[in-house]
Amino acid sequence: MDAFEYTPLHGRVVFGHGTLARVAEELSLLGCRRAFVLSDLHHAKTAAAKLLEVLGDRAVGLSTDAVMHTPVEVTERVLDRVSEASPDCLVSLGGGSTTGLSKAVAFRTGLPQIAIPTTYAGSEATPILGQTEQGRKTTLRSLKVLPRVVVYDVDLTLDMPVRLSVVSGANAMAHAVEALYAKDGNPVTSLLAEQGIAALGRALPLIAADTQHRKARSDALFGAWACGNCLGTVGMALHHKLCHMLGGSFDLPHAETHTVILPHAVAFNRSAAPRALARVARALGVDDAADGLFDLAHKLDAPTSLKAIGMAESDLDKAAEIATSVPYWNPRPVDKGAIRALLEDAYHGRRPSH
Numbered sequence: 001m002d003a004f005e006y007t008p009l010h011g012r013v014v015f016g017h018g019t020l021a022r023v024a025e026e027l028s029l030l031g032c033r034r035a036f037v038l039s040d041l042h043h044a045k046t047a048a049a050k051l052l053e054v055l056g057d058r059a060v061g062l063s064t065d066a067v068m069h070t071p072v073e074v075t076e077r078v079l080d081r082v083s084e085a086s087p088d089c090l091v092s093l094g095g096g097s098t099t100g101l102s103k104a105v106a107f108r109t110g111l112p113q114i115a116i117p118t119t120y121a122g123s124e125a126t127p128i129l130g131q132t133e134q135g136r137k138t139t140l141r142s143l144k145v146l147p148r149v150v151v152y153d154v155d156l157t158l159d160m161p162v163r164l165s166v167v168s169g170a171n172a173m174a175h176a177v178e179a180l181y182a183k184d185g186n187p188v189t190s191l192l193a194e195q196g197i198a199a200l201g202r203a204l205p206l207i208a209a210d211t212q213h214r215k216a217r218s219d220a221l222f223g224a225w226a227c228g229n230c231l232g233t234v235g236m237a238l239h240h241k242l243c244h245m246l247g248g249s250f251d252l253p254h255a256e257t258h259t260v261i262l263p264h265a266v267a268f269n270r271s272a273a274p275r276a277l278a279r280v281a282r283a284l285g286v287d288d289a290a291d292g293l294f295d296l297a298h299k300l301d302a303p304t305s306l307k308a309i310g311m312a313e314s315d316l317d318k319a320a321e322i323a324t325s326v327p328y329w330n331p332r333p334v335d336k337g338a339i340r341a342l343l344e345d346a347y348h349g350r351r352p353s354h
């Protein structure tokens with residue numbers, strides 16, 4: 001065994017069907033009494049309304065303002081409402097954008113959070129906050145933003161449309177893929193990474209065939225937790241850098257961008273991280289990780305080109321410039337020409353280069 005360092009993250013996980021009903025109990029276990037609820041418009045009349053019922057008079061405020069990429073101006077608006085309500089905790093219900101808003105508020109107020117995720121993005125399992133201001137997305141790591149409790153209720157995911165299921169599942173897999181070749185990788189995170197990729201790889205085709213497949217939904221949500229946990233415990237590399245840049249600077253949709261870029265980032269790192277990528281291939285039951293990820297997206301009708309998700313070809317040079325100006329660590333050093341070529345392949349939806 002090679003030398004390694006590993007710091008587990010402290011956070012309680014409650015996983016199952018119907019666990020939304022247990023949120024009031026979890027609030028009490030945290031010693032809290034006054035919850036400010038954060039959600040988005042999609043959930044306002046359904047799951048968020050049910051959450052308010054579960055919380056009863058413990059809910060002291062509600063914001064359904066969460067939007068993609070956590071813009072700082074939205075956070076500041078919501079902060080005013082939070083401070084008027086003077087809660088002693090935050091409870092978020094929604095996808096990664098809602099979790100992001102909750103983290104942004106927690107970062108500024110120090111309030112503890114309970115997160116109830118409804119997609120596979122995995123943000124709830126990380127101490128990472130990504131925020132967008134003036135067209136640039138920046139990320140920070142702080143234990144202040146790590147939810148104290150995550151309540152996974154599989155039932156909340158049963159109606160998630162196929163496309164969102166597949167792209168947010170690919171977003172989760174990306175966390176685990178990069179964890180396997182992370183600079184600070186470790187055997188515990190790698191075990192979770194392989195498990196998470198395998199669970200999502202098995203579950204997503206079943207969900208695409210039947211969105212109400214309870215066992216597949218449960219496996220996929222477990223995979224999302226496992227992959228999110230990977231992102232929470234080790235560093236990111238080229239893939240996440242590219243996606244943050246494309247989301248923050250070109251306003252591309254987050255999970256779709258991950259879906260398109262992942263096979264290309266993996267192909268880029270193929271020769272520099274062969275052992276890690278062999279583990280990805282093994283988890284997916286394929287010969288080559290990049291091909292396997294590309295084929296999976298294709299088979300599940302997920303987007304495979306940047307063009308299809310709104311990128312302009314004329315922005316490729318600028319994107320390559322931004323991506324290489326302050327690069328993240330990556331197993332294969334990045335240079336502008338190679339990243340420009342990668343982005344061009346991804347723009348056109350070509351099979352990743354060999």
Ligand code: NAD
Pocket residue numbers: 040041042043067068069070094095096097098100118119120121122123124126127128129130156157159160161164168171231254255
């Ligand atoms: P999202 O939260 O933006 O949701 C996408 C859309 O799907 C929204 O319209 C939402 O209302 C809807 N939605 C959510 N759950 C649904 C459900 N169960 N059924 C039907 N519709 C549903 O998207 P996302 O992909 O979950 O999250 C993306 C965001 O998460 C980005 O801002 C990204 O930066 C962030 N993120 C952060 C981390 C981190 O560790 N900090 C990790 C992953 C993602």
